[in-house]
Amino acid sequence: MNQPKKLSVIIITKNEAANIKECLASVAFADEIILVDSGSTDNTIALAESAGAKIIQTKDWPGFGPQKNRALNAASGEWVLSLDADERVTEELKQEIITAIYSATPHVAFSLPRLSSFCGYFIRHSGWYPDRTIRLFRREAGLFSNALVHEKLLVKNGSVGQLKNYLLHYSYGNDSDVLRKLELYSSLGAQQAFAAGKRSSLTKALLSSLSAFIKNYVIKRGFLDGRAGLMVALSAAESTYHKYLKLMLLAENK
16 A cells, blocks of 8 residues: 655646756655646756656646646645756755754744855845745645746645745846846736736836835845846846836737
């Protein structure tokens, strides 16, 4: 008889061959790995299969939240760890996760900090750290929001504990990554805002961009990260500008 699974790792992917091998290697201790792929054309799937992951392929793209719920629905573990392909579980975090799920914890979920990199620099200010996010949870206790982008795990009931060791997040490998993600997230953000009834203007796009820069570089002390902090602030400003510009154009083209 098959033993019940204690921990399932869920990941959604599209063309993540550059990341997926190291990501999966960092969670090899899990009882099962569920990977939901939305049309990769590189060797993401082959690499994941060789690491023992269960692959689910989808033809449509419903957004980040719904896609993660598909992975969650396929998981069979008592506990679930949700990861992105560009994230890595450190040895210290691994041991903390194991201790948490095998203890008589009163919590149904745990948040954990993320240490993220930008073009080779780990960012410790700019609002990027500790960047706590709920990623470890009892399977029946959580569900992802239906957001197209910037989805969140919604804990149905019960308390949320905190893990202290961080998750490594290689979010932007180089400037090409920055531009690619800027295009994707600004478009999805504009679509989501438009669907929620929000509207924009060129003035709003410019002022929001300036506000994003000041927030990241001054208020959240991005300047303490040196030139990397300036790069992050400029990127935030550019992404914000394009999101609100696209929102304006969506309204004008309807």
